[in-house]
Amino acid sequence: MEQTFGMIKPEGMIYKNDILERIVASGLEISAMQELVLNETQFESIYGQAKNHIPRVFEDMRTYMTTRPVVVLKISGENASRQLLKLRGASNPCESEPGTIRGDYAKDQDYRVLYKRGQFAKNVFHACEADEAEKMMQLFFGGIL
Numbered sequence: 001m002e003q004t005f006g007m008i009k010p011e012g013m014i015y016k017n018d019i020l021e022r023i024v025a026s027g028l029e030i031s032a033m034q035e036l037v038l039n040e041t042q043f044e045s046i047y048g049q050a051k052n053h054i055p056r057v058f059e060d061m062r063t064y065m066t067t068r069p070v071v072v073l074k075i076s077g078e079n080a081s082r083q084l085l086k087l088r089g090a091s092n093p094c095e096s097e098p099g100t101i102r103g104d105y106a107k108d109q110d111y112r113v114l115y116k117r118g119q120f121a122k123n124v125f126h127a128c129e130a131d132e133a134e135k136m137m138q139l140f141f142g143g144i145l
Contacts, residue, residue, distance in 0.1 A: 003031065004080040005128060005136035006088075007046075010068035012124035015105050019125060022101065023075060026087050032074035032141050038066050045139050046126065057120040064120075072140045081130040088127040101125045 008019055023030060038046075043066050051058050075084055089096030089103045094110035096103035106123040114121050128136065 001076055001078065002080040002130070003074055003076050003133070003137060004084050004130065005133040005140070006073040006075055006084055007126040007136075008071040008073070009122065009124055009126060010064065010070060011122040012101075012105060013069060013071070015101075015124065016071060019101055019105075022087060023073070023084070026083060028075050028077035028080055028083055028087075030073055031076045033071060034140065035069055035071050037069050040066065042139060046136065054115055054120065056118050057115060061120040064122075072136075074137050074141050081128070081133055084127040085129070088125050093121060093123045 006023070008016055012019060020030065020033075040062075043062055047058075047061065047065065050061065054061075077083060087101060089100030089106075092109075092111045093102040093106035094108075096106065098104060102109075102123050102125060105125075106121070109121045109123055111121050127133075
């Protein structure tokens with residue numbers, strides 16, 4: 001049984017119940033859940049590397065993500081990280097298949113086009129590889145691994 005981390009982003013909050021139902025319907029279990037507004041440390045832990053990749057939109061993204069509620073999730077199951085990434089959809093939402101969270105809810109979101117316009121993508125849901133997920137679970141859920 002593996003554990004992983006997921007986060008419903010501010011623009012995904014209107015789909016919160018559906019996203020949670022999709023996670024459970026996929027065979028994964030939500031072991032812990034918390035609704036909160038990210039503080040600076042939490043934001044930097046998740047998105048700090050973006051400072052170098054998308055500097056033109058980083059501060060707008062920081063303001064957006066630290067002033068609106070999100071839901072952080074600890075998710076358990078067989079191959080949980082891989083399953084959740086598949087359920088999330090492609091990193092670039094415009095490449096996500098229908099039936100994935102990003103494919104269904106992050107419509108018209110192409111990173112390349114948005115960054116050229118000086119905007120950041122609002123891709124509804126965050127999921128990560130196992131090593132990053134462990135760090136995120138420690139950050140948000142402390143010693144409850």
